[in-house]
Amino acid sequence: MNYAAFRQKIHISREDICLNIYAQNREKFRIKKEKTVVKNLGKIFTAALKISNEKGFQAMSMRNFSKETGLSIGALYSYFSSKDELLEMIQRQGRLMVKRLLDDHILALEDPLDRLRKAICIHIYLSEALQPWFYFSYMEAKNMNRAEKEKALASELATDLIFADIIRQGQSSGTFLPRDPQLTAGLIKAILQDWYLKRWKHAKRKISVDQYARFVLECVEAMILPCPALAGIRK
Amino acid sequence: MNYAAFRQKIHISREDICLNIYAQNREKFRIKKEKTVVKNLGKIFTAALKISNEKGFQAMSMRNFSKETGLSIGALYSYFSSKDELLEMIQRQGRLMVKRLLDDHILALEDPLDRLRKAICIHIYLSEALQPWFYFSYMEAKNMNRAEKEKALASELATDLIFADIIRQGQSSGTFLPRDPQLTAGLIKAILQDWYLKRWKHAKRKISVDQYARFVLECVEAMILPCPALAGIRK
DNA sequence: GTCTATATACGGATAGAC
DNA sequence: GTCTATCCGTATATAGAC
Incomplete structure (x- = not known):
């Protein structure tokens, strides 16, 4: 599967995301007309992620934010009661999308490789489609309050666990080399995160997401399978 | 070489660092007595890195900072003229230490492996010894002014280049597999950065820096050499 | 629903006593 | 060399007109 196919299949657009946020938080908005809310949520989340990812969430002042969205400060406060609540909404929505999409796709298969x-x-594809969300979560985690920080860490550990489990499964069946599964999982994750953390670098070098995914697969297989040559033979 | 040996050899202590900072910025400090300056610089840099790495440099207020250092706000401004200058000093000192130590150690060898x-x-060892500095540089880079940001990016690319060059050298001599050197270098770097970025995770799992280094070497060799078995034979 | 004007608090930075 | 008190700008958040 390449990225284009992924995008066709999974259906993530700004519109979809905003509809989703609206459905999740309906009671929190002072404004009640769905069409208005969804339209403005689009501006709000796009701007919040843009400014935050350029210079940090704290450094995004409301004046700043107001200018970027084209909404007045007063209007913005109809959609959240404080900057903190906005941050929480961003995080919740991010987690929700990732969980929904990640769980579905991986559990179906049997063979560990x-x-x-x-x-x-x-x-990789998900982090490409939701790059601003992933980047935000990563970079802002340490600036959040205790509760939010803990959720972010839990989420990090959960992803590690998915990979560690797959690796253990592969080791049990004798397909994978017996290297520490937890460390291996962490290492793979570091490589995956690099895609959305160093976007500027990859863009500069004109590496496409498909190239990157292909490259990572090749390297991880070399690391995990008894001998590179076998990878070709097995499938 | 293990981490203990590294530390013995290279000589990085808070005292050394502060003496160094003092020598570099002598004219900037309003206070002139070396002993006083060095003592307070220790408090200042320790506190600045601690608070920043917990909740961000911007979120560190001077009142905050004053309490952590045990110095008054007025006294603090005898050592820098603005928060921005403090940040710049942190960055410059970090780059200086890394450059000095990194260049020296790598250039001596011939064999690419x-x-x-x-x-x-x-x-890895350097990022362990200077963990707060590395973490700070990584996480704060995007919040800096243009000039500082550019220096940070240049530094990132320079490290990539060191690795890419070694890989090209190994490929020329036929030792390494012919995988894209730039991508490979980036991937290795992502793995190295994970050590200082996810410190809490490794601490929780009780992974020592020596274990991590050993593990990374093993994985990278598996990825880069024609066949794992050959690694043992070659050396 | 959206705006402008404003209340209130907190930030960085400085002056001047000690 | 260090401290306290204070200036002044800018931040978030709200009130009330439109």
């Missing part, structure tokens, strides 16, 4: 490949691909 | 191993080890 197929699962590993799929997990890697999905993760 | 030895060089690669050495570069990986040194980078």
Whole structure:
């Protein structure tokens, strides 16, 4: 599967996301007309992620934010009661989308190597489709309050666990080399995160997401399978 | 070489660092008595890195900072003229230490595999010894002004280049597999950065820096050499 | 629903006593 | 060399007109 196919299949657009946020938080908005809310949520989340990812969430002042959205400060406060609540909404929505999409796609397969490949691909493609969300979560985590921070860490550990489990499965069946599964999972994750954390670098070098995914798969397989040559033979 | 040996050899302590900062910025400090300056610089840099790495440099207020250092706000401004200058000093000192230590250690060797191993080890050990500095540079880069940001990016690319060059050298001599050197370098770097970025995770799992370095070497060699078995034979 | 004007608090930075 | 008190700008958030 390449990225284009992924996008066709999974259906993530700004419109979809905003509809979703609206459905989740309906009672929190002072404004009640769905059409208005959805339209403005689009501006709000796009601007919030843009400014935050350029210079940090704290450094985004409301004046700043107001100018970027084209809405007045007063209007903005009809959609959240404080900057903190906005941050919480961003985080919740991010987690929700990732969980929904990640769980569905990986659990279907049986063979550990197929699962590993799929997990890697999905993760990279998902982080491409939701790059601003992933970047935000990563960079802002340490600035959040206790509760939010803990959720972010839990989420990090959960992803590690998915990979560690696949690796253990592969080791049990004798397909994978017996290297520490937890460390291996962490290492794979670091590589995956690099895609959305160093976007400017990859853009500069004109690396496409498909190239990156292909490259990562090749390297991870070399690391995890007894001998590179076998990878070709097995499938 | 293990981490303990590294520390013995390279000589990085808070005291050393502060003496160094003092020597570099002598004219900037309103206070002139070396002993006083060095003592307070210790408090200042320790506190600045601690608070910043917990909740961000911007979120560190001067009142905050004053309490952590035990110095009054007025006294603090005897050592820098603005928060921005403080940030700049932190960054400059960080770059200086890294450059000095990194260059020295890697250039000596000839064999590409030895060089690669050495570069990986040194980078991990150095980022352990200077963890707060590395973490700060990584997480704060996007919040800096243009000039500082550019220096940070240049530094990122420079490290990539060191690895890419070693890899090209190894490919020329036929030792390494012919995988894209730039992508490979980036991937290795992502793995190295994970050590200082996810410190809490590794601490929780009780992974020592020596274990991590050993593990990374093993994985990178599996990825880069024609066949894992050959690694043992070659050396 | 959206705007402008404003209340209120907190930020960085400085002056001047000690 | 260090401290306290204070200036002044800018931040978030709200009130009330339109």
